[in-house]
Amino acid sequence: MAVPKELIDKVKKEMAEGSPEMADVEPTVDIKELSMASTTTKKLGIEKLEAKKVYTFTFKKTVTAEGGAKLPIVSRVTTDEDGNVIKKTGN
Amino acid sequence: MELIVTSKGKLKQKYGGDFSRLETKIKALQTALKADKLDSAIVYVDDAASLKPFNLKPVNPEKPGEIKGLIDQIHKKLTAQKKQLDHVLIIGGDTIIPFHRLKNPADDQDADVPTDNPYASTDEDILIPERSLGRIPDCKSADASFMISLLDTAIFYHGKKSSASKSCCTSAEVWTEASRAVCTVVTGAGNFHQSLPVTFTNFNSSWTNGKLYQYFNLHGAEDQPNWYGQTASAYPIAFNPENLDKSKVEGSVVFTEACYGANIIDKDINDALSLKYLKSKAMCFVGATKIAYGPDKPPSTEADLIGVKFLGNVKNYKMTFGESLMKAKQHLAKEMIGRQGHLDGDDQKTLLEFVLYGDPSLKLR
Numbered sequence: 386m387a388v389p390k391e392l393i394d395k396v397k398k399e400m401a402e403g404s405p406e407m408a409d410v411e412p413t414v415d416i417k418e419l420s421m422a423s424t425t426t427k428k429l430g431i432e433k434l435e436a437k438k439v440y441t442f443t444f445k446k447t448v449t450a451e452g453g454a455k456l457p458i459v460s461r462v463t464t465d466e467d468g469n470v471i472k473k474t475g476n
Numbered sequence: 477m478e479l480i481v482t483s484k485g486k487l488k489q490k491y492g493g494d495f496s497r498l499e500t501k502i503k504a505l506q507t508a509l510k511a512d513k514l515d516s517a518i519v520y521v522d523d524a525a526s527l528k529p530f531n532l533k534p535v536n537p538e539k540p541g542e543i544k545g546l547i548d549q550i551h552k553k554l555t556a557q558k559k560q561l562d563h564v565l566i567i568g569g570d571t572i573i574p575f576h577r578l579k580n581p582a583d584d585q586d587a588d589v590p591t592d593n594p595y596a597s598t599d600e601d602i603l604i605p606e607r608s609l610g611r612i613p614d615c616k617s618a619d620a621s622f623m624i625s626l627l628d629t630a631i632f633y634h635g636k637k638s639s640a641s642k643s644c645c646t647s648a649e650v651w652t653e654a655s656r657a658v659c660t661v662v663t664g665a666g667n668f669h670q671s672l673p674v675t676f677t678n679f680n681s682s683w684t685n686g687k688l689y690q691y692f693n694l695h696g697a698e699d700q701p702n703w704y705g706q707t708a709s710a711y712p713i714a715f716n717p718e719n720l721d722k723s724k725v726e727g728s729v730v731f732t733e734a735c736y737g738a739n740i741i742d743k744d745i746n747d748a749l750s751l752k753y754l755k756s757k758a759m760c761f762v763g764a765t766k767i768a769y770g771p772d773k774p775p776s777t778e779a780d781l782i783g784v785k786f787l788g789n790v791k792n793y794k795m796t797f798g799e800s801l802m803k804a805k806q807h808l809a810k811e812m813i814g815r816q817g818h819l820d821g822d823d824q825k826t827l828l829e830f831v832l833y834g835d836p837s838l839k840l841r
Binding site for chain 1 (some may be wrong): 498582583584585599601675695698699709767769770771811813815818819820
């Protein structure tokens with residue numbers, strides 16, 4: 386199942402507004418169904434939750450810092466199937 | 477008990493005749509631990525004599541999986557004897573006791589993630605550590621005096637309180653909101669610095685001088701010693717090893733979110749701020765071995781959440797540094813599973829890549 390184009394455009398627009406340096410970057414989009422191994426939840430003493438499908442939009446570019454160092458910049462937006470943002474992160 | 481893990485063969489190979497100085501200093505650490513009411517055992521992973529008390533055979537010091545297996549077996553034997561394994565201290569850098577190299581779970585340029593998590597986990601579910609663990613690293617140079625000085629720092633602070641106080645927080649300007657949410661654990665509004673306008677040339681040495689908690693949320697690079705700020709599309713050098721030449725940071729607790737902030741592979745003292753801080757007698761340094769992640773504003777996630785919890789555990793609950801990082805990682809895992817139902821690639825990478833340099837059994841007095 387493909388990610389809806391409206392969602393891709395919405396995420397790109399929000400990314401450009403929050404991080405203008407990513408305005409010209411086309412994201413890669415990953416669709417995953419994520420859950421936790423029961424060994425992990427048992428180790429943490431928490432309930433295992435049912436698997437969720439998420440869309441992850443990854444924006445990458447390399448910038449040049451002072452002194453010429455090349456810094457990899459990664460920004461990521463994860464949404465649920467309905468397009469609700471679960472997490473925004475970056476390095 | 478603190479289990480001190482290292483390789484006799486690798487130490488001798490690198491340091492030659494200076495091995496005896498190192499061995500004497502490690503034994504001096506044992507004496508300091510004893511005075512601090514902590515038993516210890518030195519395990520040379522490749523030496524039959526040191527493993528005899530545990531009825532175990534030597535392993536290949538170049539195989540992290542075998543070393544983990546050895547630690548796991550020792551832990552089980554201690555438990556069977558109703559003895560507690562409180563801390564694991566690895567002595568040496570990657571060429572003495574190697575980091576595990578795990579497949580990068582995040583989508584970025586890093587091929588793998590050097591990590592100590594498997595040594596800190598009692599089973600194969602290595603995302604979640606259950607042991608307090610730290611590493612006293614060495615540097616690229618074959619001069620043993622660096623590692624001896626780090627052992628001296630550990631010995632000193634098992635007997636004495638740090639004279640450092642207060643805090644210094646330095647953040648890329650674009651992450652100010654997120655950084656303040658971490659810093660608030662250890663400081664009020666004061667001594668918070670943004671880059672820009674701060675750069676390494678105008679970084680005032682008094683900001684870090686004598687400061688106990690030193691927090692950095694800056695960019696880092698794999699092949700550079702510098703940490704960089706960010707304002708819009710400007711990435712100035714905000715802090716570098718030369719800044720530490722002008723500041724006394726002994727007894728400090730350092731937490732950095734900089735990418736590669738704890739990368740020590742093939743590095744000498746002035747190639748890595750982690751090593752420079754440790755040489756300058758910081759008690760403890762926590763950072764990431766590869767690209768690290770966090771939000772640009774609260775709520776704290778990934779590296780920010782590790783920072784909040786680590787610093788809070790050290791300051792408010794007076795946990796040892798090793799316990800503080802272990803509990804911070806456990807909290808991150810529980811929190812993110814609670815919020816989103818799973819640990820994504822960035823969460824997993826965060827859990828793996830943050831390492832502690834210093835004696836994990838040290839704490840604030």
